[in-house]
Amino acid sequence: MRQLTTTTIVQKQVKIRQTRLLPHSGEIIAKMGQTVKPFQTIARTLLKSDFHILPVAEELGITSEALPEYLQVVIGQTVDAGELIAEKKRLLGWQRVMSPREGVVVEISNGRVMLQQRTDWYELRALMAGNVVNFIPDQGVVLETSGSLIQGVWANGQEGFGAIRNVAMAPDFSLTAAQIDDDDSENILVAGKIDRLDTLTQAEFVGVRGIILGSMSAELCQASLSLSYPIILTEGVGRQIMCQPIFELLQEMEQKAASLFGRYQAAEGQRPEIVIAQPAAIGTEVPKLVRSVKVGQKVRILRAPYASQVGEVVKLYQLAQKTSVNMKAHGVDIQLADGQVVFIPGKNFDTIVS
Amino acid sequence: MMPKIPEPENPDSYLIADVGRLTTTVVLLDVVGTSYRLIARATAPTTAVAPWSDITTGVNQAIRQITRSTGRKLVNERGYLIQPAQQNGAGIDHFGLVTSAGLPLRTLLAGLYEDVSLISARKALGTIYYEEVETLSLADTRDEAEQVTAVIEAKPDVTFITGGTDGGAEARLMQLMDVINLGLQVSHTAQRPQIIYAGNINLREPVRQLFSNKANVHVANNVRPTLDSEQLNDAAHIVTNLYEELKIQTLPGVQELLDWSSFPVQATARAFARISQYFAALQNQRILGVDLGSNSVSFILADPADEQISVQSDLGMGQPIRNLLDKITPETISQWVPGEVSAADTADFILNKSIHPQTIPMTELDLNLEQAAAREILRCALAKTAENWGWDFNGPQPAPPPFGLLLARGSLLANSPRPGQAMLMLLDALQPAGAFSVAVDQYGVLPALGLLASHAPEVAVQVLEAGVLSDLGWVIAPSGKGQLGKTAVKVSIETTGMEGEVEFGKIEIFPIPPGQLVEVTVQPTGKLDIGFGPGQGRQKMKIYGGIVGGLVIDARGRPLTLPSDEEERRTLMRKWLWDMGG
Structure with a gap:
């Protein structure tokens, strides 16, 4: 049976569009067609009424x-x-x-x-290198670039730009305060997870440009809302490891400049995004998003006991099946990396678009 | 038995889509033999947001499933619905749409007194999905400039102004409106602001003059014409229309579905209220409806001639589940879990569920946590409803007015692995007292029937009569307190000859086969009350057996008290679950 699933984009080279909006109406500085740099101001408004x-x-x-x-x-x-x-x-x-x-x-x-x-101006930066391809009067612009795009699942509402430093040696690597030093003030740190609050405060003290993690606890998520730098989680809240495709792409992007877009409206279906812009690279078309699951497709499981595991769809079921807790659900059999085949409800995985 | 409605000679067929925030359900209703039946039902993810951003994708997916399961071709090669039904059986005569997929109406609420006009305004607003983003009242301690800033930053879809009894206070309400006007004058919004005025009748004209150059002004009857009277219908009607205009008509892809529709689109909560009221009229009894949705919780109190609706859009089993942690502690949630789980893991679970709202549990712990969260969501939403509607409280626990049928819907309740789990969730969360039956909308068909109740009532009646609901069974639950270990209720089922006593603090099921009618005599002890007065029993009550296996005697008392010792509490949870067949 044809099943619609949600998707997560983990693309190495793709055409990327970002809508950059002021918090309230203001003045658009960038011009249509203009090439902008990450720290360039593209719009501004009075900070506070x-x-x-x-x-x-x-x-x-x-x-x-x-x-x-x-x-x-x-x-x-x-x-x-x-x-x-x-x-x-x-x-x-x-x-x-x-x-x-x-x-x-x-x-x-x-x-x-x-x-x-008259108060201070709030200046909206481009945050990524690209071209202005659309103009939203009084509100902002749409930027376009080429490069890598990774969609996260949660962020603390902040944005940032810096160089990727993979602290993680493995997707389950836990970042500690001792691993963050003064040289990281220009960096976006990548790790599997963070277990302690002092890691977040050390990162704030050093002035890191951002952190990308697989997961962290609800308590740390709450604490991170008051931090000045962005944190993007790729998997969820708790102790999930970073899924392999995202981990591998970030490893490949070591020292590359990345933009973290952690300001998003979840209720409107927006996701936090990691962009590693390479505008000089040959532009590629946006991939056709997978809209129904097929045998052979690479998917990521979203919920315990297999959360963050990536596998391949090996069987589609026409009828709803009983799950391990006796609920009936439509789903598929997925072969995990260790060869195990498990039935997963269609609602519990997303398709990795890579 | 429900009344028979004459059947038309050439009965029409109906395809109704209920587009929720996460799930789209489509039902096909047609005549089988001599009456309407639910022919097929299919679900698909709602596709209102990325990567699809078009609700027709999910609706079409569900329609294709129906075609596969019935062999009935419903859309043509170009993807358009075949209307009307053809001689060869293809197509459909009528399509209808109900939805809760739109975001809540962002509302700035302004009024004089918190416990007078504002409470009435919230009742009117609570008939649809709304979010109170800012409140201005006389209790506001901010200066005018700060209030103007608040109006600008609120960016409301709608400003609802009330206050003053008819012919009463004018000056202070005008001051509030002046602040709102200043805020709107300097706000640069893409949409023209919408003002609903439902206050002192004498200020209608000044309100129009003040706002009409900048906003669309909708005037309704004063929601509080006198201190001790309310008139909510007019304001609720305007609010409903604005919700449809601003939040439903703007859903991506909705226009195509509206083009197919034979009836005006309806908000799911309104449709559920409509069928609850219709059902109450047919059965001549009061119904308490509860809809535990992904992005809202609705309570309906329906009488044969009237219904009250209370929709809360800040709670739900989907994305808003995270708001639960602003209202209660993780420990309050995990107290319902029969196994060991830490507060930190409970908080992680809640945020994760908010991030991946469509997912379903695959482990016992996850299932227990999800059902525990459901209990607290229902309890919090019921407390707010009780507060708004002036219901009684049993200590901290709201006590809903007596009713004859508890009508529940929501995917967690409908898809419980065992019916006893759904029953126990409802009893733990709502703690209703008295004698009543419980039914669950297992197929998610009630909003569709609510839509049809206004346009094709014979269809709604016949489908209901055909047994589309899942009857969990009857419950007798005394209110009050007894002594643990002492008899609380004596039960005699005359048809089966079974007799028994239930101790206070216990929950027991007296077996009755599903669907079998029996006569039951019930006698509470001491001051326990099953709805007929303290210690008053009832002879030969006629009840039916349900799928939980029989008559449930919930002798745990009201309000429910849980042991403070964690292990003792977990043991009790396991026992209650076991006793309910869960």
């Missing part, structure tokens, strides 16, 4: 409707602290409302003037 509301009509003792007559500013105008906002002639002299701070007049409504204070 810091507003101040001035009850101008109330202070002048007039109605909201009458305010325009007395206003000395317009929407979009930049004002300094102490600058005149509105004034009204009195019997003796003038009654004035001054700006309490510098800012931009962003709205005049219901007798009130709203100032947005």
